[in-house]
Every structure is written in C-alpha cells, then in structure tokens.
Amino acid sequence: MANITLKDSSVIGDYRPPYFIAEVNSSHGGSLETARNMIEEAKKAGCCGVKFQSWSDESLYSKTYYKDNPIAHRLVKKFSLREADLKELAIYCREAGLSFSSTPYSPKEVDFLLECQAPYIKISSMEINNFGYLRYIAETGSPIILSTGMAEIEEIRAAVSIIKKAGNRDLALLHCVSIYPAPASAIHLNNIIRLREEFPECPIGFSDHTLGTEIAAAATALGAAVIEKHFTLDKSRMGLDNNMAIEPAEMEQLVGNCLNVHQALGGYERVVSSAEYEQRKKMRRSVIAVRDLPAGAVLALDDLAAKRPGDGLPVHEIGSLVGRVLARAVEADTLLRLADLLE
Numbered sequence: 001m002a003n004i005t006l007k008d009s010s011v012i013g014d015y016r017p018p019y020f021i022a023e024v025n026s027s028h029g030g031s032l033e034t035a036r037n038m039i040e041e042a043k044k045a046g047c048c049g050v051k052f053q054s055w056s057d058e059s060l061y062s063k064t065y066y067k068d069n070p071i072a073h074r075l076v077k078k079f080s081l082r083e084a085d086l087k088e089l090a091i092y093c094r095e096a097g098l099s100f101s102s103t104p105y106s107p108k109e110v111d112f113l114l115e116c117q118a119p120y121i122k123i124s125s126m127e128i129n130n131f132g133y134l135r136y137i138a139e140t141g142s143p144i145i146l147s148t149g150m151a152e153i154e155e156i157r158a159a160v161s162i163i164k165k166a167g168n169r170d171l172a173l174l175h176c177v178s179i180y181p182a183p184a185s186a187i188h189l190n191n192i193i194r195l196r197e198e199f200p201e202c203p204i205g206f207s208d209h210t211l212g213t214e215i216a217a218a219a220t221a222l223g224a225a226v227i228e229k230h231f232t233l234d235k236s237r238m239g240l241d242n243n244m245a246i247e248p249a250e251m252e253q254l255v256g257n258c259l260n261v262h263q264a265l266g267g268y269e270r271v272v273s274s275a276e277y278e279q280r281k282k283m284r285r286s287v288i289a290v291r292d293l294p295a296g297a298v299l300a301l302d303d304l305a306a307k308r309p310g311d312g313l314p315v316h317e318i319g320s321l322v323g324r325v326l327a328r329a330v331e332a333d334t335l336l337r338l339a340d341l342l343e
Contacts, residue, residue, distance in 0.1 A: 001223070002196075002203045004170040006119035006143050008099055010048065012172060013203050014196060015223040017262050020047040020255050021101075021122075023207075026079035027232035027242045028052075035081070035089055038233060039096055041248040046255035049099030051122055051228070052089065054109040055080060083112055090116040107136050114140060120170075125149030125178050128159045138166035145226060146171060147207050149178030153198065160199055172225060173199060176207035181244035187215060192222045211244060213254035220258040221265065227258055286312030287321060289330045297326045304336070312337060 003013025012019040022042035028035035035052070042050050055076070066073040081089070086102055093100035101118045104110045105127075113121060121137050125147040128134075137144060144163060148156050156173070163171050175191045187210060195204045205226025206219035216227045230245035246254065285306035293303060301322050306315035312335035313321070325342045 002199075002201050003225070004143055004172055004203060006099070006170075007117065008119040010099065010119060012205070012225045014225050015262075015265070016225060018205070018220055018224055018227040018258050019049070020258070021226060021228040022047045022050045022231035022251065023228050023245075024050060024052050024231055025241050025245070026053065027230070027237075027245055028079075028081070029237065030078050030080070032081075032085050032088065034233065035085070036092055038231060039089065039092055039098060041233065042231060042251065043096045043098055045248055045251035046259075047098065047231075047251065049101060049119075050089075050093055050231075052081060052086060052100075052102040054086065054102040054104045054113065059106040059109060086112070087116055090118070104137075107133070110137055110140065114142060119143065120145050123147065125151065125176055128155055131158070131162050134159055134162045135166050138163040138168035141168065143170035144168060144172070145174060145205070147174045147176040147228075148195070149176035149207070153194075156195070157198070160202070169201070171201075172203040172205055174205045174207040174226060174228060175219075175224075177209060180209055180241050181211045182209040184210060184215060189215070189219055189222060192219060192224055196223070209244065213246065213250055213257055216254050217257040217261045220261045223265075227254070229254060281311040282309055284308070284310030285315040286310055287315060287318050287336045288312075289332055289334060289336055292332045293326055293330045295326055295328045299324050299326065307333075309335075311335075 001014035003011055003016065005011050010019065024035065024038055028038060039050050060076060090100040099119045100116065101120055101122050102113055103122045103124050104113055110121060120143040123137060123144060123146045128148065128151045146159065173195055175195055177186050179186055192204050192206060203225035206216065206224045207228040208216045216229060219227065230241055231251055232242050232245035232247060235243055235245055235247055285308055288305055288307050290303055290305050299321050304318055304321060306318065326340055327342045328340055330336060330340050
C-alpha cells in the first residue's frame, strides 16, 4: 500500500493508523487565544496535527464578489489570521507536539508556510483545476495533501498528472464531498477504494464533512490514510462551517473509534489466538457416552453423542470411535477419554 513521509518524519499510508487532522478553518473567530486553546484541545483529543486557513480578503475573493456581498468582505477580514499570528501558532503547535499546517490560497501564502516549516501543504478542493498553482506548489518539493471535493475523476487525474510531472511524488489524496454538512447519502465512501485503484502510488484519506463521528470510523475500515475533520470549541457560535464542526469530546471519540477500528482490522491471514484456543476447551463439544457402557463394549454410533466442554475427544472424531472396544466401564453423560479405549 502507498505511503509518504512528511517533513516532520511522520508517515501516512493506506491501512496504517490514520493521520488525524483537526481542521480549524475559521472556528477560532479571529482570536489567537482561542486558536491556542484549540491546539491544546486537539492534542488532548489525540490528533496528529492542526490545520488552519491562510486566506486573506485579497487572496480568496474578487472585488466583484465583495461588491455584491459586502457582508462577506467583513466576515473574511474578521475570521482571517495574519502571518504573524500563523507563525506564532506554528511554534505553539510544535511545542505541543502537533504538526502545523494551513491551506494557502496564493503563491505568497505557500512560501510563507514553507518558512514556517509546515510538514505538508494542504490544497483545497477548489484549486484542483488551478493547474499553474498546483505546479507551483509541487515544484516546492513539499509533501502535498490534495482534497478532491467537487471534482470528476478526469479532473483528479489531470491534477495528479500536473503534480507528478513537476517531480513531486509525495502526494496524498483525500476523498471529499464539498457540502457543509454533507448527508451520509452523499458520501460514497467506496470512492476511497476507487481512488486507491486509480492512483496506487498515492495514500488515500478522507476529509469528513458529515455530522458526527461514525463515517470517519467507516473510512478507517476502508484503510483511509488521513482523517480530516472540522474542529471547534463551541459549535453554537457563529462562524464559517462552525456549526458542522465537532467539539473536543466528539473529536476524542472520533480518534478513539477510528483507532479501535484500525486495530480491529488486523491482518489478512486467518489467525486463531491463544485466547481462542482456550475458549475451545470451554465452548466446543467432546464425545460423551449416551448410556452406561460396560468394559468390553464395542462402541456403536448410537452409543455416542457430544456435549461441552471441549477438552475431551473432539466431536469431529466421533465416527472413528465406532467399533472401538472399551477398556473400562463408562458412565452415561460423561466424557469419553482415550484411556477408556483399548489400543
């Protein structure tokens, strides 16, 4: 299965324990203190990294959009973080033992993230047909995690080709449905398998926009290399996508559930554990005498049956006992032993 190594030496790969990313987006509300608290809570919940958004009012929307949506302009300004803030948060993440990254929306923002030693560059679904931008990021040599929301398979192929032709082989893809929140009926988790078949050299993860935690666990069962989930301290507060994010207790539950599922997957080969072998002794059936049988009796099939426990002669050998001679008397409803039989 495919895997890539991030700049901080973290390895992400198919069927490995998922790499959990807490997507902060704008749920910090523009507050550096809230962002720091979110980093701390993401760490407690078991996340591997925290991801912010690097957009500014200049890099995301045009003047045409703002002219028609003046309130949006104010919101983008309110919820964006300055470079100085992101730099401080990058340091705070490292001190907390978490990876720091942020989704950039311009070459300048890409360069800034490289200065911050981000272990990977996350590319938003909206950029999947922005070929020049994809090429620019790929040529930095940074590992890339690319979301595929809204993209047809041909568009994903084209984006992957651009990145590979730029010489960048450290690419992970995230199956993603860009609806906020996304209903379970829209998710099509089997796309994880499809993407793995289409791009066997790329680890495949899941950017989860559903409510709750169970869909992420299901993605883990399909071998998702990355689980990205929107994160907030308080989903009741106003914010872009904040109402569909999960709070710390839910994030801890999500991480725990996914890790349990990963552990439960185990290996491909059939394994019977030592604990199960012990259970055999208790739960399987052994051969018993149906009635009191005297010494010298020649065993017939109707003399024999099978009951628990399973530490006597196994039931599958009952046919081979027909015609054997008892060396001593056997009481009804008791286990037959080898010592009860003549050689």
